Amino acid sequence: MKVLGICCGRKNGNTEILMKEAFKAIEAKCGAECNFVRLQEAEIRSCVGCESCMINHLKGNWDFRCVHKNGSDHFYFIEQLMREADAIIVSAPAYNLLPPGILIRFMNKLHASGNYRDVVHKEHKIGATFTLGGTDWTNYTLTAANMLTMELVGAYDAVVDKCHFDFVPGVGAIVLEEDMLARIRKLGENVADALMEKANGQTPAYRGEAGLCPDCHSSFLEKRADGWYCPQCLTKATLTWANGELEVSFTPEEQAKNRWSPAGQEVHDNNIRKGHMKAAGGKDIIAAKRKEYAEYKDAVALPELVKE
Ligand SMILES: Cc1cc2nc3c(=O)[nH]c(=O)nc-3n(C[C@H](O)[C@H](O)[C@H](O)COP(=O)(O)O)c2cc1C
The missing domain is CATH 1.20.5 (Single alpha-helices involved in coiled-coils or other helix-helix interfaces)
Incomplete structure (x- = not known):
């Protein structure tokens, strides 16, 4: 079994340290081979929006990749590692409340991955996501990074854990935060358990904290002209006011129409x-x-x- 970590923080910085702590837990529990890529050092050329990949794929020409050819962009190398992985863990520090641009740039290139998304839609991988920030001005970081994980593993419900840590500013300062290190070890164990369940023919369940949305477990709601939605799943929510509390629920009919279905x-x-x-x-x-x-x-x- 193989696990691929995607990191986009500083070299040997907080996200990489957390990734390695998760790896140690995975290796100890199920012996999976764990490796990570450092996106900050990779050449990921910006999608130029030519749509050549999309047009070719719509015609069934899956061999077409991108106008940026293999050898001029590390995307293809990382894509191969993703194909070989049984589980993918995406991690990111907060940059301006979001994941760093390199992670978004990487996500924008996914259309250039030929049939990768088709393959993972049919055979999901295991996914997990973690993020952190120097303060608590980190609002979109986990949700946006988790969006990439869902794309990489083929389904929202193939993500088995996600977590976020605030107030970790200095490089390497995460080593002082025993609670956070313990939580990330738990994430590693959850990935290992999910890998073993999948190997035994079971469908692993989500093990992280519950969010508002029962599908992607995000805590976001978006107001659209016709009502409130989970913006990650595009599932319409029902909001009710009961005993001084706002209650958010989703009907099975709306869930069945979500973005991922x-x-x-x-x-x-x-x-x-x-x-x-x-x-x-x-x-x-x-x-x-x-x-x-x-x-x-x-x-x-x-x-x-x-x-x-
Ligand atoms: C360009 C830049 C923007 C940042 N923006 C935020 C932010 O919006 N919110 C926050 O809490 N931390 C922010 N930070 C701090 C990082 O999230 C924090 O230092 C984190 O620990 C870096 O992780 P790393 O060591 O893995 O690189 C920013 C850092 C940089 C370099």
Whole structure:
């Protein structure tokens, strides 16, 4: 069994130390081989939005990857490690309340992974996520990092644990926080237990703290024109006020339509197709208007850079 950790903090910093603490617990419990990648040192070229991967994949050409070819980008190397892994742990420090840009950049490249997502939708991996911040201004960090984990393992319910730690600012300061180290060892044990259950043909359950959403366990709600939603699952919530408390619940009918379900995926795919068909129908208008906008103003010219 193999476990892959994805880290995007400082070299030998807090997230890497926590990852290694989780690895020790996994190795001790089930003997899985654990390795991690340090995204901060990887060349992950920004998705340029050309959509060549999406267009090719829609035509069934899964061999097409990206205009950034293998050898010019570490994405492919990491993707191979992901394919070989039975479990993936995503970790991130808070940068401006979010995970660092490199993690988002990595997530943006997932369309370039050929059939990876198709493969993991059919055969889920085990997932776990942890994040931390220097203060408690960390609001989106865990939720956004966990979004990537769900993508990498193929399903929201293949994530077996997630946790977050606040007030860990200095490099390596996590070693002073015995409670946090204990919690991350627990995360490692939970991953190991889930791996062993899966090897025995069982479906591992979520072991982390409960959130508002019974599916992804996020504690976020989003107000949309027609009501309140779990923004991660796009499941519509029912809010009721009882005994001075706001109660949040989700009907099985709404849960069945969530973003991750076949029904939810079909709605999404149809929306993409509808959008492209509308654009194709108006392509002459679009071309004329784009020309007008291009001629109106260009972006500020950037200066030449000195290579460091
Ligand atoms: C650019 C940058 C932005 C940061 N933004 C936040 C933030 O919004 N909230 C927070 O609590 N900590 C923030 N931090 C602090 C880091 O989350 C904290 O130092 C963390 O321990 C770094 O983890 P590492 O040692 O694994 O790199 C920021 C740090 C940097 C470098």
